Amino acid sequence: MGVEVEQRSRTGDTRRNVVALLVLVVVAAAAGFVGNLLQGDDVGERYLALDRPAWAPPQEAFGIVWPVLYLLIAIAAWQVWRTSGGLAAARGPLTLWAAQLVVNAVWPGVFFGAGAFWPAVAVILLLDVLVVGTLVQFWQRSMLAGVLLLPYLAWIFYATGLNLAIALAN
Incomplete structure (x- = not known):
């Protein structure tokens, strides 16, 4: 009897952990989705048209980096949720x-959507x-x-420098 209750409890914990992780992944991805909506269309073309520093990443880098970062952000939150109880x-x-x-979701709307580089800074x-x-x-x-x-922190600091450099140059 005790083994059955313990097994059911472990199964419930596993299910709860998986659901929590999925919810946090969806929330983090939703932030990225909202940011994409707020930045508007033709973002790649607008990025390429900017006066950018030599150390600016190619536009393709953003599509690779952000999904990985959002996943790490979600897993980190899940880890805190799980270890905190x-x-x-x-x-x-x-x-x-x-x-x-x-x-994070607002920034693309200010920088790309509104083209307001200094407010984006x-x-x-x-x-x-907030990230620190x-x-x-x-x-x-x-x-x-x-x-x-x-x-994420490293990328955000890099993006801060890039935002500042673009604001100064444009």
Whole structure:
């Protein structure tokens, strides 16, 4: 009898973990989807038309980098959710995580959609602060979650420099 209850409990935990991971992946991907909608059409052409620094990535890099980053962002959040013991216990770090995703989704609309390069600098600086805060909170809950956010932080800092360089040149 005890083995059956334990097995059912493990099965329920596994199911709950998988559902939570899928939800977090969908939420992170939705941020990317909203960002794509807000940036408008012909983004590749508009990016190529900008005066960009020599160290700017080719436009193809964005389509490769962002899906990987969104997946890492989701897995990091899942790790915090899982190691904290659920949503209630992880509310603070996951609220910060959600806030940075919202700002992440807004930035393409400001930079590409509106062509407002200097306001986009302000948005991405806010994103930098939120990502650093999220990483610190995540690291305190799970070193793995913090490590999973390091590539995102590096890319965001790189994007901040690129945004600033483009604002100065255009």
